[in-house]
Amino acid sequence: MPLYVLMVVDGNGESEIVCLWLTQFEDKETITKLVEEFKKYNSDWISTKCIMSDKDMTERTVLGKQFPQSKLLICLFHTLRTMKREISCEKLGISQGERSMCLEILLKMVYARDEEEYSKLFDELKNGPQRLVEYFENNWHSIRHEWVDGLKNATCNFMNRTNNRVESINQKLKSVISRYSGVTQFFQDLMKCLNTLRIKRDHRALEIVMKRRVSLHDSDTSFGRYMSFLTPYSFEFVKDQLENASKVQIIQQIDEKSCVLRSQGRSITTTIDSCPCGFVSAMKLPCKHIFAVRTSQSLSEYEESLCAERWTQKHFTSHHRAYVPTDMSDCDVESHIDDTIQISTLEPARAVLSEQQKYRKSFNIGQRLCQQLSTFGMHDFNEGIEVLQSIAHLWEKGKKVVVGEAADTGEDLSSDSDDSISDHIKIPPPILTDKDTVDLLQKAPDSRQPLSTIQDNTFAIKMPPAIKKRGRPKGAGLTVIGLPKKKGKASSKPKAFVLKSEWEKTKVMLNWFVDEEVTERAVRGGDLIEEHEVECCPEKIPRKCLDDNVCIAQIKKYFTFDGWSLLQNSIDTLLVHGNWTCSICCIDLSTSESIGCDSCLGWFHLKCVGLKNAPKSKHWFCRSCHI
Secondary structure (H helix, E strand, C coil): CCEEEEEEECCCCCEEEEEEEECCCCCHHHHHHHHHHHHHHCHHHHHCCEEEECCCHHHHHHHHHHCCCCEEEECHHHHHHHHHHHCCHHHHCCCHHHHHHHHHHHHHHHCCCCHHHHHHHHHHHCCCCHHHHHHHHHHCHHHHHHCCHHHHCCCCCCCCCCCHHHHHHHHHHHHHCCCCCCHHHHHHHHHHHHHHHHHHHHHHHHHHHHCCCCCCCCCCCHHHHHHHHECHHHHHHHHHHHHHHHHCEEEEECCCCEEEEEECCEEEEEECCCCCCHHHHHHCCCCHHHHHHHHHCCCCCCCHHHCCHHHEHHHHHHHCCCCCCCCCCCCCHHHHHHCCCCCCCCCCCCCCCCHHHHHHHHHHHHHHHHHHHCCCCHHHHHHHHHHHHHHHHHHHCCCCCCCCCCCCCCCCHHHCCHHHHHCCCCCCCCCCCHHHHHHHHHCCCCCCCCHHHCHHHCCCCCCCCCCCCCCCCCCCCECCCCCECCCCCCCCCCCCHHHCCHHHHHHHHHHCCCCHHHHHHHHHHCCCECHHHCCCCHHHCCHHHHCCCCCHHHHHHHECHHHHHHHHHHHHHHHHHCCCECCCCCCEHHHCCEEECCCCCCEEECHHHCCCCCCCCCCCCCHHHHC
């Protein structure tokens, strides 16, 4: 059964669970009834300004009708994932190149800052395949204020772009609640998890008053006054805006209360108490533009009316449950009991073990039996094996077994009747042959009936465990929208010299003989390298230029005739008189075993790089190339 989680953001930025739905059906009528029940017991539902969800049509239709005063927004992650799924070559009949091009444009549209930028990208998208443009206009263009990042900030969404808050709670619930658990066990685990999360949130709420924050600013400055006035969560936003206010450029002063500013490449008009930027509308807090205008007008940056009441410490401490008294003497106890769902059990519930847990527990006991049997003599060992076979045979037939201690009378217990099996277990089970198994299958009343339900429960077939998939999952190297991930420089691995491009090889080889500045002028500017710019001393020329993977003739075109002649003479001298030395200890490599780096082409003693034997990998790279 699906579990719906409804959450809100409190004045300290904490995620508070306000409602849980456990339902069997997810149709429109069921969700509508659940929303009506939620509104019945929550009179402040009318104060809801924004609802963040995924693009589920049933939920969005119901929430749009039941909360007409609220704006519906779509999670950024679900937006990109839905676009990736729906815009495919099979569904729209487009090529892979057209799909990649359109997804790149759509990704830019998702992060568009304003309507103007969105319109430019939309005009660019119209040049794409007609079927894709029709799909976009029918499904996304008309609701762009719900998924375009810059347009969503016009709604009071507290800078929430995704459903990560709900996903975080969902991950914690899954870690505590076992899958396919019974209703009683489910609610017990659910309440344990919710109570733990609530205690953690209450602890952070109490820290606002009980724990004094450290400030590097005086209490009479704007930083200090906002810090004592706002909650820690909201103060971090205001602090960031105060620090960036000095970077705002004022273009023109209109009057005593308003100015024209330059922000992100566009001009905006801001007053001393209002601004059209997305931060003010999304957070209900003053932005850096308002602070810049107030500073230019010689006004104090601190103004309590610029901050919404919900972000103040006074409002938070007067409404949070951690500060509200829990005395129920002044309230109607009977009405409180009627509105509270209580779950109680007469006796503590027993833990329900899974099949794997049962197997592990019985396996440990079986090991003890085997260990004990192995110490017996052959006569006692054979009797013990017969007892175990008898127990297994009776359990397969669905009968119960009661084990009792046999009297040491020397009687032959094998002559007891079947009724005495409960007291003395000495009858060996019949051995089923292949023919017996075939007869049992033929006598089954229904061939489609599972083998575990065959008459007498003689045997049951247990399927092998599912084999885990190996290797990278499909789409591991793609972003949410389906484009290839861009690898950062920090995560890039060194590349062998032979695998580098011609342009990369050229720059590396030129840097061996001339300065980097000369290399840049030769490669990018087209200037030829003169004779006086070439390093002619053989001792300063790296020996790696003689490597078998290096083709020095490749850089001949970047030198003048005299410059290349000088370089060639220096290389010939190095070839005759030079020795290969370790790049670390500068001692001749012939003294011990050595290894060469496939990227920088330098050579090292094995002991100098901390190796005992040469690695078996195809390419080896030194530590400096990894860095």
